[in-house]
Amino acid sequence: MASSSSTCTNNNRKLRVHASDTCILGAAGTLSLLSIVYLLSIVTNSSNGDAYAQHYNTPPQLTNHSSLLQKTYNNITILSDAGTATTKVKPDKVTLILGVETTNQTAKAALSTNSATMNKVLNVLLSAGVKQNETSTSAFSISPNYNYSQGRNIITGFTVTNSIQIESSKINDTARWIDTAISSGGATTVSSIDFKLSDKKLQEIKNSLIKQAIDNARSKADIAASALGLKVLGIKSMYLNEFEQPPTFPQPFLQKQSLATQAGANGTPIISGQQDVSVSVSTDWLMK
Template identity: 35%
Template sequence: MTGSMAMVVAATLAGAPAAAQQGAAQTVEPLVPASGAVLEVSAEGRTTRVPDLATIRAGVVSQAATAAAALSDNAQRMARVLTALKRAGVADRDIATATVNLAPQYRYADNQPPAITGYQATNSVTIRFRDVARSGAILDALVAQGANQIDGPTLSIDKPDAALDEARTDAVKRARAKADIYAAAAGLRVVRVVSISEAGQDAGGGDPVRPMMMMRVRAEAAPTQIAPGEKDVTVTLSVRFLLQ
């Protein structure tokens, strides 16, 4: 290189921004390596937790000859239900109105238009019980105070983040074990992880108990019992490995 060209190159570099010089010096490894084989496997990791949250929908259904009477009776019954919930220690934040409905009831006869025979009012609330062991006793108290419609419970985990992290760790281990098996079968070895993506998760929400129940309480009725059991917390990962 001549002296004049060296000066031009030096001047150009000196005039270039520092960030540009740093960017030129950095190298970005491609997602798909130029050499070796890329293996993609999926794995589900899991752990278990005892549910600590029960969610139940409790409602009151009232029927009367007039809309006003149906609503009035329904409001009184629901007021007793809400009082029973608060007396049992359920916090306001754990009680939410789910549905309020008023509908006419009809009588149908051949060759005659439908005739209104009365009205049905429905009011239901969604309730979260943070003490699952007490939820059965609370349900019995609700029914005793006028609740005649129960849906649930759905048992879940209130704060599943730590359990999900355990499941993620388990999923990575399972994915690596799979990759080792495939690599050995192909006469290769696992060099490193190329990418990891989370395909799905289940935080142990579970399914509600079905069907909806219309409940009537007698003095000699056995108390309702709720058994929490255990819930699986799962995470599914898709992991790409470089094999050589």
């Protein structure tokens, strides 16, 4: 049986294609088209699947930790709240700055008098219980004094100022040291008194407050969960903040003429006060 054939003419050239060959080429084209459609459907479904998983499998990110916030994910509620704990603590460290100021017609004379007086101040302080390694120079200056007369400045003398700093844990001796430095040593200025917590004690206080702050946050979460008809399952995340507020007290300017009088009275009243220390935690709780 003779096979059928078709003839195509192109540029006076004859091309003979058998029917069986035409069927094979048609089937291959159909398979290619189906393959492309199938691959496109896979890519489309895969893309949709990834978006679906990302939408439901990525938990919400909460950024506000300062107040109660609620958000639900896959039947799990995430509640954000904050807990705080604060206490007042008596400082255990003092920084005291006192000095000597002298004036004379020449810088040399003013310096000589100042040095002699400052050495005396240091000696009486050491005798009063201040340790050598607790003292250091805070400031030192020599400056001319001017008198404006007849259109020009005239130097009338020189002033020398020398200040020392005392850092000690003996805060109860502060008043006595001031009185001794002024009445027995000849100190003329008290420029600063700073009470604060030592690093060791401050860290101990903060460590004790962390648990209280967490308990405070958990208590708020339990109350919120009860109101919502839920139960706290556990904690998702936590952020810790630490604060300290130094005590505030007046720093009056003391005139040189009044220092000796005050020191010679019943004693200078110096009160250390208390320092506020706070710890705050921001928490995300899981509820269901």
